[in-house]
Amino acid sequence: MSRRLALPVVVLCAVGLLAALALPFAHVAPNRLLSGEARSPHASMLALAWVVLAVTSWDRWPRGVSVACTAVFAVALPWLLAGDASLWLATARATTRVQAGFWAMWLSTGLLLLDRLRAWRPGWRVATWAAVVGVTVLSAAMGRFDGVAVVREFHAQHDAFVDALLIHLRLSASTLLIALVVGAPLGFQAWRARRTGGALVGVLAFLQTVPSLALFALLIGPFAWLARQWPALGALGFGGTGAAPAVFALVLYALLPVVRYTMAGLDAVPADTREAARGLGMTRWQLLARVQLPLGWPVLLAGLRIVAVQTIGLAAVAALIGAGGLGRFVFLGIGQGAADMVLLGTLAIIALALAVDLLFQGLLAWTERRA
Known part of the structure; x- marks a missing residue:
């Protein structure tokens, strides 16, 4: 069995790792129009998560393990931001907005999941994506992300x-x-x-x-x-x-x-x-x-x-x-x-x-x- 990392996996994990270390995880702005303060409270933890994703994407690991880890990480990123938003907004003014900054990581995670699912049958691919999207949508419907700026904009509009x-x-x-x-x-x-x-x-x-x-x-x-x-x-x-x-x-x-x-x-x-x-x-x-x-x-x-x-x-x-x-x-x-x-x-x-x-x-x- 070939024990290596495919080039797309290497590139995506490298982009995700750099984004975790160099780009802000969130921005805290005084209102919806002004620029926010960059914050990255989980840089080390997120970098470690990308290392885990890279390791589990190695060919010696079962494909299902890599898919499960990547899917969980895709769901966990907005959950982590929602938790931070609740803490930061508890002592802030009513106009304060917590804006997401993890888009590069989230995009890399989605593309990595797409790559990991490529060898699976179409039915399993659809079921996996439906599970990831379904959990995120259900969480939003339950109010988990109400503190995030884009969700507040949705409620207003x-x-x-x-x-x-x-x-x-x-x-x-x-x-x-x-x-x-x-x-x-x-x-x-x-x-x-x-x-x-x-x-x-x-x-x-x-x-x-x-x-x-x-x-x-x-x-x-x-x-x-x-x-x-x-x-x-x-x-x-x-x-x-x-x-x-x-x-x-x-x-x-x-x-x-x-x-x-x-x-x-x-x-x-x-x-x-x-x-x-x-x-x-x-x-x-x-x-x-x-x-x-x-x-x-x-x-x-x-x-x-x-x-x-x-x-x-x-x-x-x-x-x-x-x-x-x-x-x-x-x-x-x-x-x-x-x-x-x-x-x-x-x-x-x-x-x-x-x-x-x-x-x-x-x-x-x-x-x-x-x-």
């Missing part, structure tokens, strides 16, 4: 946050549905006619190079003109700003992966399998519905997973053209100099993307098990 989350979900779901309805047939036609398909993929690849902010801005004029020409569209909320141009731009970005993965899914069916199906008398559409789609579905599902996560991230920019969503908190926080509001929007987008990614991983595992 609760109603606006829920509205923004629902809008973000609607934008992302609409984009995914339209991209699938439009992109899957385009991918099928591109697969059948390779020369034409190459030109189509080239055009869609070019659209990917256009900066998202520029594309959103370029669509304001044409959509405003359409709303003026057809007042019925304006009455339905169609205009230069809002959800319509936002969804259109997001669909343009989503089409390339949908088309490419549709083509890859159709190519995943061996040629002799297609010939055998034709030999049984299947028509082109019967072959597509009964053979190619069932066998290529896992590949297409993997493409939809990428599109969903990409769309959730890009939808944040849509807030700049009045579409709303979680990006509103990011840009409002930047404008007000409120780091807690920026973190609230950013962490919500990351959590939503991870949740959707876990959902698609679960669907993929279920599909593979049925197959």
